[in-house]
Amino acid sequence: MTTKEKIMDVALHMFSERGYEAVSIRDICGEVGIKESTLYYHFKNKKDILDSLTAKFREHINGLLCDVDEILDEPLTDAEDFIGTKMMDKYMVESYLFEPFCNLMIRLMMIEQFHNEEIRELYEKTMFTDPYEIQMGIFMRLAKLGAFSEEDAKWIVRDYHAYMNMLTYKYLLNGELTEERKQGYMREVHEYMQRVMSRG
Amino acid sequence: MTTKEKIMDVALHMFSERGYEAVSIRDICGEVGIKESTLYYHFKNKKDILDSLTAKFREHINGLLCDVDEILDEPLTDAEDFIGTKMMDKYMVESYLFEPFCNLMIRLMMIEQFHNEEIRELYEKTMFTDPYEIQMGIFMRLAKLGAFSEEDAKWIVRDYHAYMNMLTYKYLLNGELTEERKQGYMREVHEYMQRVMSRG
């Protein structure tokens, strides 16, 4: 890991725990093992660290969204439910909520949304708007296969979305992200899905 | 309004917008129209302002909880749904989520939960634990009247709880709390209730 990467890594860990303001350049440099002046060789200023992190996050997210869009454009099959599960597990969970960098970024955004308009927007996009759209895409495909009416799908998505947020907050954005908590999250997610599917 | 009250009022508004750390004693005093040293006549230190606010909030909350407990202990009637609606509207909404002081305190706690353990606890209690218990109490009464099974009630409460949080966050904890947004919130709440009731 280069010094620049080390700085970003340390900063992300600290920002996501204490918030941007509460972390000082001193804190970061102390942990990285460099002098404060050295940091300014790698970054223009404190804000630049945050910007670099969000830029990296945006790239990561964009990659995921491309993949997801491709899949959602595939023709319908009978194994549609498989696609939905795969999507959720692979993209929403494995590569996003569970993925270390993204998980910390979400925590960081959750804290900083109140201090920073740009971050608030990114947070709303990546935690509400985008997931909502994707989930809507999936449930619409299921509706087209006759699992439920398209009208019902809208409500199902809203309920689903609200419930997922609750679980995410409960299991994934507090304390350390252990295997145990990940499994707890997965269990509750699947439990919910079964309820939804059996209800339709 | 006494000077002390004015300080608390201004501080609450600022804290709930920018967060505790980001607001300086200077900021508060500038807005109140006093010198910084004067503030220290009324409060021991900056933390003391926050503590006074949370103390006042706790008192307010305790008053509400007492009222609610009394109502939940009343004998069952056929107009039970009325009680549930009354509770929600009067205590959860009118005297809590819509009530200016509480609304700002919730925003403040939402921000500060990440920087302050005591506030995190208060936030979890007043936004999750307490409401969950109250809602459970109401739905259990409805279950006893035959609206649905007690087993179903548990899931209904969880769904309900998750959905309410989403609505609360969407309408009541962002930007200014206008009449328009309040009405939007109420509309969606009642819409949801109808869905739930018709589903059972």
Added chain:
Amino acid sequence: MTTKEKIMDVALHMFSERGYEAVSIRDICGEVGIKESTLYYHFKNKKDILDSLTAKFREHINGLLCDVDEILDEPLTDAEDFIGTKMMDKYMVESYLFEPFCNLMIRLMMIEQFHNEEIRELYEKTMFTDPYEIQMGIFMRLAKLGAFSEEDAKWIVRDYHAYMNMLTYKYLLNGELTEERKQGYMREVHEYMQRVMSRG
């Protein structure tokens, strides 16, 4: 005790322990049980408390000096040593070093001599110049009775003076002034006197 006296009493105790600067008006008033503004009814300002204490001390000292001067003017008798001992015990010890008010004032002066020119002078006068003169008076009387030459007397006084200071500092100006420490002081003083008298 009037409020004014209480203030002086509390201030003296605090000043003599922590020094004038280190004691705040708040500290004093907190201990006395009045508000800061009340203190300014009794004293012009902080300095005025100190001045009142030194004024009171000066009066006390002047009373003692008058008594001592009278005795030193009495005609010589054969029981001269008795006079010396009486003087020392009664005036220097009982009414001065051991006397609670004076003892605290000495401690106060010992600390404040470095911050306050007026106090430095008072300290030098009451702890060095005056005692030296009195002791010289006594030893001269003894010399006149033939105990030792007047030339020797001068050295004896200087040695005596230096030794007494050491004992005073060791026993009377540190920690609490207990009966035990007073007795320790007296023992060493008399031990020294015997040595001096037997040497001559």
Added chain:
Amino acid sequence: MTTKEKIMDVALHMFSERGYEAVSIRDICGEVGIKESTLYYHFKNKKDILDSLTAKFREHINGLLCDVDEILDEPLTDAEDFIGTKMMDKYMVESYLFEPFCNLMIRLMMIEQFHNEEIRELYEKTMFTDPYEIQMGIFMRLAKLGAFSEEDAKWIVRDYHAYMNMLTYKYLLNGELTEERKQGYMREVHEYMQRVMSRG
């Protein structure tokens, strides 16, 4: 002189005149010619300046004590009095009481002993305990050569010690340390030594 040394130098001069509390960071920086924030690059906080001074003083003292111990372990000679005089002049006087850094440190300790327990201990050690032991070592050597009984030596040391303290305080710890005052001190010290020796 580096900036850090300059700070320590200025701080020592000010502390030894006015006392630690009465000197502000602003005062020091003003005299050194730097901004307050610069001082915090070199020292953790105000206390850290004091600690650095005492640390430096301790080192200096330890060096002296080692030298003195070595000399006191040398075999007795007939020119013993020479050793005693040399010791006193070289170590106690030249390298300690007259030495500019130590002289100021002693003044500083004399003032701060009343506000700071650690300094009180250091003061007692370096102005009472240590000198007393050294003087005892010297006089015991003289006693072994037959100058006086070992029993007498004890009293002689005590008298000597008390007298030296008086002279030190009178000549060396007040006002500026001029050549004149140093000579006055030396004169009185030697005068006293002659008296002691002639008496034995």
Added chain:
DNA sequence: TATGAATGAGGTTTCATTCAT
């Protein structure tokens, strides 16, 4: 007598940042 409320001056400290080396 006593108090509540206010204030100006000043204290220590932290912070992000700059710049020559």
Added chain:
DNA sequence: CATGAATGAAACCTCATTCAT
């Protein structure tokens, strides 16, 4: 790449004091 040294701005807080009531 990295550092040592410096800095301006701003933070929180304490203190002695004043004055109307």
